[in-house]
Amino acid sequence: MKHMPESFTEHFAALDQLLLDHQSLWDNQPFTQQRLAWEADYPELSAWLRAQNLEHAERHQLEPWKALEEAPLMAPGESGAYFLREIQKMYLTLLAQTGLPRHPVKQLPGVMSRGIPGRKWQQIEAFAACLPPHWQGSRWLDWCAGKGHLGRRLAWPADSLCSLEHDPALVEAGKQLSRQWHVKASHPQCDALGEQAIAHLAASDTWVALHACGDLHTSLLRHSKQQGVQRLAIAPCCYNRIRTRHYQPLSGLGQASALQLDRHMLGLPLQATVTAGAAEIRRLNRNMAWRLGFDLLQRQWRQVDAYLPVPSAANRWRHESFAHWCQAAARLKGIQPGPVNDWQAAEQAGWQRLAEVRNLELVQGLFRRPLELWLLLDMALFLQEQGFAVQLGEFCPWQLTPRNLLLVAERQEEIQEKCT
Numbered sequence: 407m408k409h410m411p412e413s414f415t416e417h418f419a420a421l422d423q424l425l426l427d428h429q430s431l432w433d434n435q436p437f438t439q440q441r442l443a444w445e446a447d448y449p450e451l452s453a454w455l456r457a458q459n460l461e462h463a464e465r466h467q468l469e470p471w472k473a474l475e476e477a478p479l480m481a482p483g484e485s486g487a488y489f490l491r492e493i494q495k496m497y498l499t500l501l502a503q504t505g506l507p508r509h510p511v512k513q514l515p516g517v518m519s520r521g522i523p524g525r526k527w528q529q530i531e532a533f534a535a536c537l538p539p540h541w542q543g544s545r546w547l548d549w550c551a552g553k554g555h556l557g558r559r560l561a562w563p564a565d566s567l568c569s570l571e572h573d574p575a576l577v578e579a580g581k582q583l584s585r586q587w588h589v590k591a592s593h594p595q596c597d598a599l600g601e602q603a604i605a606h607l608a609a610s611d612t613w614v615a616l617h618a619c620g621d622l623h624t625s626l627l628r629h630s631k632q633q634g635v636q637r638l639a640i641a642p643c644c645y646n647r648i649r650t651r652h653y654q655p656l657s658g659l660g661q662a663s664a665l666q667l668d669r670h671m672l673g674l675p676l677q678a679t680v681t682a683g684a685a686e687i688r689r690l691n692r693n694m695a696w697r698l699g700f701d702l703l704q705r706q707w708r709q710v711d712a713y714l715p716v717p718s719a720a721n722r723w724r725h726e727s728f729a730h731w732c733q734a735a736a737r738l739k740g741i742q743p744g745p746v747n748d749w750q751a752a753e754q755a756g757w758q759r760l761a762e763v764r765n766l767e768l769v770q771g772l773f774r775r776p777l778e779l780w781l782l783l784d785m786a787l788f789l790q791e792q793g794f795a796v797q798l799g800e801f802c803p804w805q806l807t808p809r810n811l812l813l814v815a816e817r818q819e820e821i822q823e824k825c826t
């Protein structure tokens with residue numbers, strides 16, 4: 407696979423248009439809204455999705471465009487067919503262009519990966535293979551490093567490492583591992599969002615961040631401008647973990663866009679689950695079905711046709727029956743429960759609603775990756791504006807982690823020096 411061409415500007419503009427043109431299709435909340443605004447425009451698609459079962463939605467959750475290929479292409483005039491084809495075309499083009507070049511990596515003693523969850527280790531190996539070989543010999547900064555597995559892998563055996571993390575237990579565990587493997591490492595316990603973090607950001611270091619959430623990865627990008635670092639590689643995640651109400655675009659084009667992404671919208675790219683096991687999925691589904699069943703009842707009991715959130719602690723209640731769960735939820739919310747003639751039917755209505763919600767979410771799912779790419783392109787453009795040569799692409803298959811996009815950036819003058 408090729409890596410994404412440097413025309414980030416064109417890709418960004420195309421995605422921006424796509425997302426704005428079809429905002430009603432992805433900026434909605436099937437879980438809390440009983441009917442979505444777009445369903446009036448695409449009644450046949452809506453009816454078809456609502457008629458599918460939960461298993462259909464689960465089968466297609468990761469590749470929603472496959473489900474929608476089977477859907478009747480309907481809707482007023484040609485526009486129904488248009489949006490699906492348009493999105494599919496864009497999606498496939500982008501997918502075909504999001505591989506990164508791989509380089510040979512130094513082999514580590516196998517025992518170094520002991521105790522690291524298998525998927526995490528494979529992510530780290532894949533991340534390392536996307537970094538240009540001449541980056542070896544650096545001093546590495548691992549940002550929001552956890553135990554510092556990535557940084558230690560890159561630094562071993564002879565480079566040095568600064569592994570910055572705020573959780574004391576992770577810092578301590580990281581220190582022990584660095585000692586065990588004789589890696590020259592410092593492990594500052596530090597809030598990456600605080601002023602004191604700046605003292606650890608040397609422009610001559612190579613900065614890496616694997617799955618630093620929301621503000622943590624955007625703050626590192628902002629520091630890259632202020633500190634004038636030469637090289638960095640970032641695989642972001644949890645775009646919605648931000649302190650502001652909306653995403654603050656970094657690039658000029660991002661700032662000029664009419665797209666305003668709030669935390670809920672920023673959660674969309676995170677919706678696909680690849681790591682949950684069957685038992686976990688069954689448990690999650692039951693929680694969701696009961697919440698939706700309760701939602702139908704509370705609308706009648708309160709005579710208010712609006713969703714009423716129940717705190718997430720309710721997922722841990724040990725109630726064996728739907729009826730008991732609903733009564734506890736009603737007490738918690740201060741609602742007087744009305745009579746229910748058939749609790750089994752009421753629970754079944756919750757499961758039916760869950761199937762509808764999950765199938766309607768397939769339409770949103772089409773926009774998960776475009777929205778994520780929009781965010782990554784905003785970051786790539788920001789780095790380009792500062793004179794970095796930037797590569798953006800997938801560093802590992804999504805089965806290892808759905809947050810598999812990586813930015814690899816190096817200042818142009820640095821590259822020119824290496825070539826002369």
Ligand SMILES: C[S@@+](CC[C@H](N)C(=O)[O-])C[C@H]1O[C@@H](n2cnc3c(N)ncnc32)[C@H](O)[C@@H]1O
Binds near residue numbers: 570571572576617618
């Ligand atoms: C998703 S984990 C990724 C850890 C590691 N990079 C990895 O890939 O295994 C995010 C890490 O950021 C750390 N973190 C969260 N907020 C932080 C902050 N304000 N300052 C420093 N580290 C923070 C967490 O403790 C956690 O270790």
